[in-house]
Amino acid sequence: MKTIYLVRHGQTFINRYDKMQGWCDTPLTNQGIKEAENTGVVLKDIPFDIAFSSDLKRACDTCDYIISENCNRHELQHISSPFFREQFYGYFEGMNSDEAYRMIGGPHGYPTREKLLSAIDLDTVKDYMKEADPYHDAENANEYWQRLNQGFSLLNQLDDVKNILLVTHGFTIRSIVNRFAKGKYNLLHGPQNGSITIMKINDKEIKITDYNKLEL
Numbered sequence: 001m002k003t004i005y006l007v008r009h010g011q012t013f014i015n016r017y018d019k020m021q022g023w024c025d026t027p028l029t030n031q032g033i034k035e036a037e038n039t040g041v042v043l044k045d046i047p048f049d050i051a052f053s054s055d056l057k058r059a060c061d062t063c064d065y066i067i068s069e070n071c072n073r074h075e076l077q078h079i080s081s082p083f084f085r086e087q088f089y090g091y092f093e094g095m096n097s098d099e100a101y102r103m104i105g106g107p108h109g110y111p112t113r114e115k116l117l118s119a120i121d122l123d124t125v126k127d128y129m130k131e132a133d134p135y136h137d138a139e140n141a142n143e144y145w146q147r148l149n150q151g152f153s154l155l156n157q158l159d160d161v162k163n164i165l166l167v168t169h170g171f172t173i174r175s176i177v178n179r180f181a182k183g184k185y186n187l188l189h190g191p192q193n194g195s196i197t198i199m200k201i202n203d204k205e206i207k208i209t210d211y212n213k214l215e216l
Contacts, residue, residue, distance in 0.1 A: 001200050001201065001202040002155065002158070002161060002162060002163075002164055002200070002201050002202070003162065003163050003164070003198060003199075003200050004155065004164045004166050004198070004199040004200070004201065005043060005046065005048075005163070005164065005165050005166065005196055005197075005198060006166050006168060006173050006176065006196070006197040006198070006199055007039055007043075007062065007063075007066065007165065007166070007167045007168070007194065007195070007196055007197075008167075008168070008169065008170050008173055008190075008191045008192065008193055008194060008195050008197075009028070009032070009036070009054075009056075009058045009059045009061075009062040009167055009168070009169065009193065009194075010028045010029075010031070010032030010033060010034075010035040010036040010039075010058070010061075010062050010065075010193050010194050011028065011029050011031045011032035011035060011193040011194075012025075012026045012027060012028055012029060012032055012058050013026040013027065013029055014026045014094065015029075015032070015193065016029055016031075018096065018097050018098075019094055019095060019096055019097060020089045020092045020093055020094060020095050020096075020097055020100050021086070021089075021093070021094070022085075022086045022087050022088050022089035022090075022092075022093055022169075022171075023056070023085060023086065023088045023089070023093065024093040024094050025056045025057050025058055026058070027057070027058070027061075028058055028061055028062065031193075032058075032062075032193060032194075033061075033065065035062075035193050035194030036061070036062040036065035036066060036194060037065050037069070038194060038214075039062075039065075039066055039194045039195075039196065039214075040065055040066040040067070040068060040069030040070065041069055042196065042214070042215060042216055043066060043069070043070065043165070043196070043216075044069045044070055044071060045071055046070070046071075046163055046165075047070075047071055047072050047163060048067075048070055048072050048076055048163050048164065048165045049072075049076075049158075049160075049161040049162055049163055049164065050076070050077055050079070050158065050161055050164055050165075051063055051066075051067055051076055051077065051078045051079070051164070051165040051166075051167075052078075052079050052080070052081060052084060052151075052154075052155070052164065052165065052166045052167070053078065053079075053080050053081075053084065053166065053167040053168065054080065054081070054082070054084040054085045054086065054167065054168050054169060054172075055080040055081055055082050055084075055085065056085055056086070056169075059080070059084070059167045059168060059169065060078075060080050060167075062167045062194070063078055063080075063165065063167040064078065066165060066167065067165070070165075076165075081151060081154070082147070083147055083148060083150045083151030083154065084148070084151050084166065084168045084172070085147070085168075085169070085172075086168070086169035086170070086171055086172050087126060087129075087138075087139050087144050087169075087171050087172065087175070088137070088138055088139040088144075089129065089138050090129070090130070090133040090135060090136070090137030090138030090139075091133040091134055091135055091137060091138065092104070092129065092132075092133065092138065097113060098112070098113060101113035101116055103132050104116065104125070104128050104129050104132045105120075105125075105128065107128075107131075107132065108120075108128060114188065116128075117187075117188055118188050121178070122171075122174060122175050122178045122187070123141035123145075123175070123178075123179075124141070126138075126139060126140050126141040126144055126175075127140045127141050130143075144175070148172070148175075148176075152201075155201070156201065156203075170190040170191055170193075171190060173190070173191050173197050174187050174190045174191065176197075176199065176208075177197060177208050177211055180199070180206045180207065180208050181207075181208040181211070184208065184211075185208070185211045185212075191211070191212040192212060192214065194214065195212045195213060195214055196210065196212075196213045196214070196216065197210060197211045197212060197213070198210040198213075
């Protein structure tokens with residue numbers, strides 16, 4: 001069985017401004033760098049066999065900070081991949097989050113982010129987002145999972161690997177937990193920047209054993 005340590009990247013400027021950040025990218029803030037370093041310290045004694053991240057810079061940088069603290073840092077390979085990117089928000093990229101969620105959920109009777117996310121499955125939210133996008137560029141659930149599942153296939157193909165570091169994004173981690181933890185966790189609010197979620201996978205099952213942890 002492989003253990004995947006899913007880490008949300010450190011805080012970025014767009015996170016600080018509470019704007020939608022999917023494929024658009026901004027640097028880590030000073031706080032975000034500290035979060036990445038702190039996560040590295042928490043995970044320093046986990047002998048990672050390989051490290052993956054989204055190819056977006058905020059995730060790559062967070063991954064590098066974590067690797068720099070790790071007991072296997074001199075041997076650890078870091079592979080970045082678009083398979084592990086955040087959902088693409090299309091027209092809503094960079095928009096104020098409250099304004100975006102009014103547009104996404106309002107036509108369905110959910111005028112706020114909290115009302116939408118507390119009532120509707122996250123995959124349906126993805127579909128609502130594509131529907132509300134005037135250009136329909138945002139990823140719907142099918143497009144999103146087609147991409148992310150390619151990343152999971154890549155992880156499953158790794159032989160002789162036990163511990164995997166995977167630095168990715170908030171809505172992506174929440175989507176993974178929503179799909180595989182079967183209601184075990186409250187997902188109204190996403191994982192904190194720098195937090196750790198633990199997933200165990202083998203040929204037969206995928207299970208989530210910890211979510212949104214700053215300490216282990």
